[in-house]
Amino acid sequence: MFSAEMIKGAADGPGVYLMREASGEVLYVGKAVSLRKRLSSYTRIDRAGAGKTAAMLARVARVDTMLTRTEKEALILEAGLIKQHRPRYNVILRDDKNYPSIKVTVNEEWPRLLMTRRVNRDGARYFGPYASPAAMWETIRLLNTLFPLRRCKSKQFRLGQRACLNYQMGRCPAPCIGAITPEQYRERVSRVLTILEGRKRDLIRELEGAMRAAAAALRFEEAAALRDQVRALGQTLEKQVVLSREAADRDVFGFVRREGRVAVALLLIREGALADKREFFLDQPLGDDPEVLAELLRRFYGPAERQIPPSILLPFVPDGVTALAEWLSEKRGGPVRLPVPQRGDKRALVELAGDNAAQALAEQASRHQQEERLAGMIAAALGLVRPPQRLECLDISNLGGREAVGSLISFRVGEKEPARYRRFKIRTKDTPDDYAMMREVLLRHLGRSREEGTLPDLLLLDGGKGQLGVAQAVAGELGLAEDHPALASIAKDRGGTGERIFIPGRKNPLNLPAHSPVLLLFMRLRDEAHRYGITFHRKLRGQQQLLSDLDRIPGIGPARKEALFKALGSLAGVNAATPAQLAAVPGVGPELAAAIHAHFHPPGSS
Structure with missing residues (x-):
């Protein structure tokens, strides 16, 4: 447990501190202008009402400190340590992995335009992530229409090769056959980047100038093509919601905290128009509001590929604002201001972002209440002691015993947890013995979950009473508590038109109405596990078919x-x-x- 003895001798200067538990794992990384004052503040926290902070301090076994020369150096060091250790109590923004981005492979000789969900440090340019996949695909369609780039995956072109069908359809400039010069292709890539950077008006002015020049030189076909590009870009600008009378680029943050939960809304404004919106939710983050906002800014703008506008409007002054502004300016390669507007249009933008954050928090609270009600209904239907929060479902998929796989999916009541999905290749059986396969996977999964402390509250099995019996036997062998995890199985009835739910200690299946939310959730879990397993099973069969x-x-x-x-x-x-x-x-x-x-x-x- 954290105590004043741990911080004796802490320096009165800028630096970084790491709170570790007994095993050495880093629980939290923080920075401070004065390490002594910052660490001393933890001794004054009310352990009874501090929630998540108290839970962390109860686990702290030692505190390591690192002195730096300036607050800015502390900020950079803190960012690196958080990336290295990924402490569980720091603010970790996880929205980016759920949303797609647009990738322009400027690291290739002939760049391509791609959709991706993974951002790598490979020299390519990334734009996004896009909160709305529909908006992203609309942007890709616009770019493929106005300034199409090559779509093939070839790293090098062969002499004498023929152009693909995309060239014949006008969807590719065909650098593979020399239909476009390197200079022309680079100009096209530059225009694609200009649009993705949000500078459509700059591009329109450039295209209008080129159009007039082409018309003056009597190149009317080229001028008509440029005119069509200008019109298409103008139409996309008209569709955007203009939020500022200034055609400026800026990010606007709204911040709301209620009952320990924080919601942040971010409006991305490019050339005065709303380009995208993001929302972040933090559950009982450590520190006061200025500290939380500062850490969120560091996490959001930390990735190297993140676009940083010259102005970031904030609802209040974050902790270490001077060092933050210096760090952001250095990353951007130009000055970055962090104003807190008090009046006028800019203040209205911050209030709009705050309204979005409040609405997002209210919607999340409503979803949470619905999930709690559903968890209570599950507990009542199955006779559980406590409502289950995390549910898992296991399905065995095989074709005559060959290439058998176990697929396990995880839900947080009604929401998927893809990061907890698991696949198991069956090792011990080559014959179609579902019980033996189920037993093998359960022994491996529940044994590991017991060691890691990640047992689910409820484990649902795709099958009947036999599969449920196997799960009960495995739980007994592993010495698991009778109700942790709770067990149930789901199977089609003999007519194949309904569903039967079996639970331990009950001979007959539960009689749940066809419209029961509990039954519908169990069916959704079973279908998701089946889909996940079949996908893997097909992949394995495809790999086997490719073998000679x-x-x-x-x-x-x-x-x-x-x-x-x-x-x-x-x-x-x-x-x-x-x-x-x-x-x-x-x-x-x-x-x-x-x-x-x-x-x-x-x-x-x-």
């Missing part, structure tokens, strides 16, 4: 397979070859030749 018979022979690798095909022409030639012919192939030899021949001509075959 030679890949299944021990001792045959890519080099020997290539040598066999080169010497004998094909798989049919290998099949028809005699042991002597096989042994004559470089790298094979008599012993391996005999194994290959025996594989294709097993004893008893004609």
Whole structure:
């Protein structure tokens, strides 16, 4: 437990502190202008009413400190340590992995335009993430229409190759056949980047100038094409909601805290128009509002590919605002202001962002209440001691026992938790024995969950009383508590038109109405587990189908397979070859030749 003894001798200067538990795991990383004052403030926290902060302090076994020369250095060091340790009590923004981004592969000789959900440090330019996938696809369609780039994955073009169908349809400039010069292609890429950076008006002015020049030079076809591009860009600008009379780029933050929960809304304004909106939810974040806002700004603008506007409007002054402004300016390569407007249009923008944050928090609270009611209904229907919060469902998928897999999905009441999804390749059974397969997967999953302390509140099995019995037996073997996890199974009735729910200690299935929210949720869990398993199962079967018979022979690798095909022409030639012919192939030899021949001509075959 955190105590004043841990911080004796803390320096009165800027730096970073790491709170660790007994195992050495980092619980929290923080920065301070004065380490002594900041750490001393934790000794004055009311442990009874501090919620998440008290829970963390109860686990702290030691505190490490690192001095820096300036507050800005402390901020940069803190960001690096958080990225390295990913402490559970720091603000970690997780929205980016759920939303798609647009990627322009400027690191390639002939860049492409792609959709991606993963941002890598590969030299490409990333834009987003887009809270609305529909808006992202609309942007991609616009760019593919106005300034299409190549769509093929080829890293290098071959001499004499033919252009693909996209070129014939006007959807690709075909650099592969030299239909566009490198200079023209780079200009096209530049225009794509200009649009993605939100500078459509700049591009319109550039295109209008080019259009007038083409018309003056009597290049009327080129001028008409430029006119159409200007019109299309103008139409997209008309669709955007204009929030500012200034055609400026700025981000606007709204911040609301209620009953320990924080909601933040971010309005991304480009050229005075609303380009996108983001929402973040923090459950009992550590620190007061200025500290939380400062940490959120550091987390959001930390990634190297993040676009930073010259002005970021805030509802109040964040902690360490001077160091933050210096850090952001350095990352942007130009000055960044962090004003807190008090009147006028800018103040109205901050209030609008605050209204969005309040609405988002209210909607989340409503969803939370609905989830709590559903959890209570599950507990009542199954006779559980407490409402379950985390639910898992396990399904076994196989084709005649071959390529059998177990698929496990996880829900937080009614919401998916994809990060907790798991797939299991069955190791011990090649025959269609569902009970043995279920037992193997349950032993592996529940055993590991027990060690890691991640057991679900309710485990649902796809199957009937037999599968439920297997789960009960495994729980007993592992010494799990009778009600943790609670167990249930779901199966189609004999007519195949309804569903039956089985629970331990009850001979007959539960009689749940067809419209019961509990039954509908269980069906959703079962269907999601089935979908997840079938997807993996198909992938495994596809991989097996891609293997030739030679890949299944021990001792045959890519080099020997290539040598066999080169010497004998094909798989049919290998099949028809005699042991002597096989042994004559470089790298094979008599012993391996005999194994290959025996594989294709097993004893008893004609």
